[in-house]
Amino acid sequence: MWIMYVFGLTTCFGVAIGSCYRQNDITQGLLEMLTKMTKGQPSIDSKTRPVFFASLTKRPTTVHAKEIVKFDDVRVNRVKAYQPSTGVFTAPMAGIYTFNCVISAENGNKFGYQLNKNDAMYVNGYTSDANYGSQTTSVIIELKKGDRVYIKHRHPKTETIAGNQFTYFSGYFLQE
Structure with a gap:
């Protein structure tokens, strides 16, 4: 029973860690996409928009x-x-x-x-x-x-x- 508990804990921990890595990959991908859309320049905010x-x-x-x-x-x-x-x-x-x-x-x-x-x-x-x-x-x-x-x-x-x-x-x- 103890072996099942350790196996389950490491599996869940691995899934959780894997999810973090996947989420960071997604966030990084979105950031890169936004940077390409704005050509590396910050977007125009409401105070500088004519x-x-x-x-x-x-x-x-x-x-x-x-x-x-x-x-x-x-x-x-x-x-x-x-x-x-x-x-x-x-x-x-x-x-x-x-x-x-x-x-x-x-x-x-x-x-x-x-x-x-x-x-x-x-x-x-x-x-x-x-x-x-x-x-x-x-x-x-x-x-x-x-x-x-x-x-x-x-x-x-x-x-x-x-x-x-x-x-x-x-x-x-x-x-x-």
Whole structure:
């Protein structure tokens, strides 16, 4: 009986030790896989990940021909990549970003705009002339460090859009 006890104890001990080694192998494998995915660099944490949200406060907001819309009420602006004085987001790092905007026309007016990457149109938008018609735009853009993204009025005449937080612009970093 004593021999059975010793045999069982050593077998269980061997299984337990073997499990530890297997678990360390799995953990090491996961660590190596994560290191390869991030190319040996630490991942971007929530404090260094570019993200912003800004809206217009003035109602109505007059926008002149070909003018960049300056969203003045900045609620979130991690790493200060969006500048309300210019209306421009400048990519602090290369990667894939997503941008969203909602443009609301004022009192049944139309408003034509475009989302620009650097100085080129990326997508167009156009509000309807319905009472407070609005347009939502969502895009995914691959940016290099220093690339600029902004909303620009695209018509050759002055138009108005609704402020009072009815019109806003946001963006954030998705991945490298």
